[in-house]
Amino acid sequence: MADRWLAGFVFVLSVIYLIAASRLPSLEIGDPLGPKVFPYLIGALGCITAFWLLVESLRRRPAAASAGAQPRVQHHLPAVIAVMAWMFVFYFLIERLGFLLSCAIFLAGLTGYFNRGRWLMNAAVYLGFPVGVYLAFTEILGISLPRGVLPF
Amino acid sequence: MDTLNAILGGFAVAAQPMNLFFVFLGAVMGTVIGMLPGIGPAAGIALLLPVTFGMEPVSALIMLAGIYYGAMYGNTASAILINTPGTASAAMTTVDGYPLAKSGRGGAALAIAAIASFIAGTMGIVILSLLAVPFATFALRFGPAEYFMLMAFSLTAVSALTGKSPAKGAMSAVFGLMIASIGIDLQSGQARFTMGIPEFLDGVGLLVVIVGLFAVGECLRNVEKWFEGTLQPIPIKGKLWFTKEEWNRSVGPITRGGLIGFAVGVLPGAGGTIATILAYATEQKLSKHPEKFGTGAVEGVAAPEAANNGSTCGAFVPLLTLGVPGSGVTAVLLGAFIMYGIQPGPMLFQNNPDLVWGLINSMYIGNVMLLILNLPMIPLFAKMLYAPPGVLLAIILGIASVGIYSVGGSTTSLYVLIFFGAAGYLFRRLEIPAPPLILALVLGSIMEQSFRQAMTISGGNPEIFVGSPICIILLVMIVVAVLAPLVVSRLKALPGRVAARSGTA
Numbered sequence: 001m002a003d004r005w006l007a008g009f010v011f012v013l014s015v016i017y018l019i020a021a022s023r024l025p026s027l028e029i030g031d032p033l034g035p036k037v038f039p040y041l042i043g044a045l046g047c048i049t050a051f052w053l054l055v056e057s058l059r060r061r062p063a064a065a066s067a068g069a070q071p072r073v074q075h076h077l078p079a080v081i082a083v084m085a086w087m088f089v090f091y092f093l094i095e096r097l098g099f100l101l102s103c104a105i106f107l108a109g110l111t112g113y114f115n116r117g118r119w120l121m122n123a124a125v126y127l128g129f130p131v132g133v134y135l136a137f138t139e140i141l142g143i144s145l146p147r148g149v150l151p152f
Numbered sequence: 153m154d155t156l157n158a159i160l161g162g163f164a165v166a167a168q169p170m171n172l173f174f175v176f177l178g179a180v181m182g183t184v185i186g187m188l189p190g191i192g193p194a195a196g197i198a199l200l201l202p203v204t205f206g207m208e209p210v211s212a213l214i215m216l217a218g219i220y221y222g223a224m225y226g227n228t229a230s231a232i233l234i235n236t237p238g239t240a241s242a243a244m245t246t247v248d249g250y251p252l253a254k255s256g257r258g259g260a261a262l263a264i265a266a267i268a269s270f271i272a273g274t275m276g277i278v279i280l281s282l283l284a285v286p287f288a289t290f291a292l293r294f295g296p297a298e299y300f301m302l303m304a305f306s307l308t309a310v311s312a313l314t315g316k317s318p319a320k321g322a323m324s325a326v327f328g329l330m331i332a333s334i335g336i337d338l339q340s341g342q343a344r345f346t347m348g349i350p351e352f353l354d355g356v357g358l359l360v361v362i363v364g365l366f367a368v369g370e371c372l373r374n375v376e377k378w379f380e381g382t383l384q385p386i387p388i389k390g391k392l393w394f395t396k397e398e399w400n401r402s403v404g405p406i407t408r409g410g411l412i413g414f415a416v417g418v419l420p421g422a423g424g425t426i427a428t429i430l431a432y433a434t435e436q437k438l439s440k441h442p443e444k445f446g447t448g449a450v451e452g453v454a455a456p457e458a459a460n461n462g463s464t465c466g467a468f469v470p471l472l473t474l475g476v477p478g479s480g481v482t483a484v485l486l487g488a489f490i491m492y493g494i495q496p497g498p499m500l501f502q503n504n505p506d507l508v509w510g511l512i513n514s515m516y517i518g519n520v521m522l523l524i525l526n527l528p529m530i531p532l533f534a535k536m537l538y539a540p541p542g543v544l545l546a547i548i549l550g551i552a553s554v555g556i557y558s559v560g561g562s563t564t565s566l567y568v569l570i571f572f573g574a575a576g577y578l579f580r581r582l583e584i585p586a587p588p589l590i591l592a593l594v595l596g597s598i599m600e601q602s603f604r605q606a607m608t609i610s611g612g613n614p615e616i617f618v619g620s621p622i623c624i625i626l627l628v629m630i631v632v633a634v635l636a637p638l639v640v641s642r643l644k645a646l647p648g649r650v651a652a653r654s655g656t657a
Binding site: 002010013017033034035042048050055076083087092095107115125137 | 206
């Protein structure tokens with residue numbers, strides 16, 4: 001079923017892409033094709049793959065019922081979304097608080113949840129990693145990272 | 153004669169102390185990256201690319217290549233000790249490696265794997281050196297139409313052969329082409345599909361896509377796996393060496409496996425996984441005791457380990473001589489070349505022999521280092537398998553974030569990273585292969601350029617794409633690539649049968 005949704009999504013995406021391509025202004029100076037033709041091909045290919053997947057999923061149906069014995073990883077969508085939201089918080093704070101603080105908070109949160117109870121090891125990670133990376137980037141590689149509210 | 157001088161010059165480059173250091177660094181990181189399930193060479197190379205910007209291109213490429221073939225050594229340990237391949241191409245090693253470890257011959261399995269990797273790797277470099285110049289010379293005849301067809305072939309093969317569904321592979325390639333078309337069109341100066349985001353005028357960065365799809369996507373997947381707990385590794389028992397009898401049984405599989413691996417590696421799309429399956433199936437067929445396969449036959453470790461190392465060397469042939477990668481990892485490497493301002497391909501051997509031969513010859517040294525790292529020192533590395541997954545997860549996300557921020561220089565690229573991380577997670581859930589996307593993203597603009605050049609030459613007549621014998625051969629190969637999944641799906645069923653019979657699936 002998921003495959004049919006995917007096929008539908010890719011079809012809609014390809015159509016939107018084709019419409020966007022058709023609205024590109026084309027200046028045909030010295031280039032017979034202009035900037036639109038290749039995107040047209042890509043969009044068309046997208047529509048074809050959508051139909052192809054639809055056909056594939058319709059044909060696979062009877063066979064799939066018998067081969068469904070494989071062990072599957074359980075889905076924990078809320079946890080995945082929470083981790084993405086936590087990344088967003090980190091990125092939102094990176095220029096506001098500075099790299100050292102925001103990264104330490106980010107790692108402390110992750111290790112505190114996913115490596116529960118091992119305080120010493122976690123502290124080594126969320127203090128050691130940001131400091132190590134900060135020093136390596138600013139002192140050795142010469143790449144500056146946001147300093148933020150800290151004075152150094 | 154020129155070639156011989158160039159090769160010797162390459163040794164001089166590879167032997168510079170600085171470059172020796174970077175081979176070593178690449179080998180160590182490759183071993184670690186290969187061993188840790190969940191992070192493969194493509195993500196590993198992408199994660200390290202940002203820190204290589206200040207380096208000499210030769211040194212950087214030597215290190216990144218070291219990660220690639222180093223991962224083919226490292227992926228063995230997790231396959232044998234925790235029954236989980238460190239990267240996909242070690243999947244066949246679990247079939248016999250894990251039973252060997254369970255029966256107390258883990259040390260022998262690791263040792264034979266390391267030796268097989270070393271022999272096949274070294275063999276592969278010799279063949280690569282022999283083939284490189286003839287290939288490059290041949291490729292000089294390619295015009296834009298031939299190049300377009302070659303890239304189309306590579307993309308078709310990778311789409312058709314990675315993953316279970318060719319339709320999803322093709323879909324992944326279409327996503328890649330779409331992303332590649334974002335930004336300013338080089339020929340007309342027209343901005344396309346930027347969605348009003350100024351950062352997208354330069355196109356969507358290759359790194360952010362790769363790191364998002366492979367590293368962040370895999371981390372998000374590992375969040376789910378974390379809830380199921382981890383497998384404890386089997387401690388390495390016995391000496392890290394094999395008996396004379398085990399060695400005698402392995403010589404043939406190593407030689408054949410290495411050659412099969414190399415040949416499959418040269419072809420786009422097939423790559424390490426299919427090479428290992430072919431090598432394993434060949435040995436099973438040739439063996440007097442095929443029933444032993446799957447229960448801990450040492451040949452079943454030697455052949456696929458040789459094959460995946462042979463295939464890495466083979467994969468360098470199209471990358472270096474044609475400038476067209478045939479897999480996800482080599483696409484990332486091509487991305488690295490382009491970022492350093494070097495265009496691989498036939499001209500590379502003429503214009504930049506020190507770089508290309510320095511890179512190739514560094515692999516001999518890298519293989520020696522890897523043998524040492526993976527034989528006497530493997531128990532040390534195997535301790536990594538005890539590292540708590542929660543810590544690894546946090547550190548990988550930390551490295552990904554800081555790397556992307558340092559390259560993009562703005563938080564916009566970080567938000568794009570979350571987007572592609574989510575995409576990578578969905579790709580895994582929906583079983584869409586990511587390598588076609590990466591390959592299409594790297595090749596997209598080059599493909600469009602050769603397409604438009606060819607059409608300009610022909611005055612708008614598409615017949616130019618079947619206008620030369622090379623084009624027609626490539627067209628036939630594209631058709632073969634489309635049909636190939638039918639053959640491969642039968643091949644893939646084979647190890648399944650082996651595993652089912654021995655009950656170790």
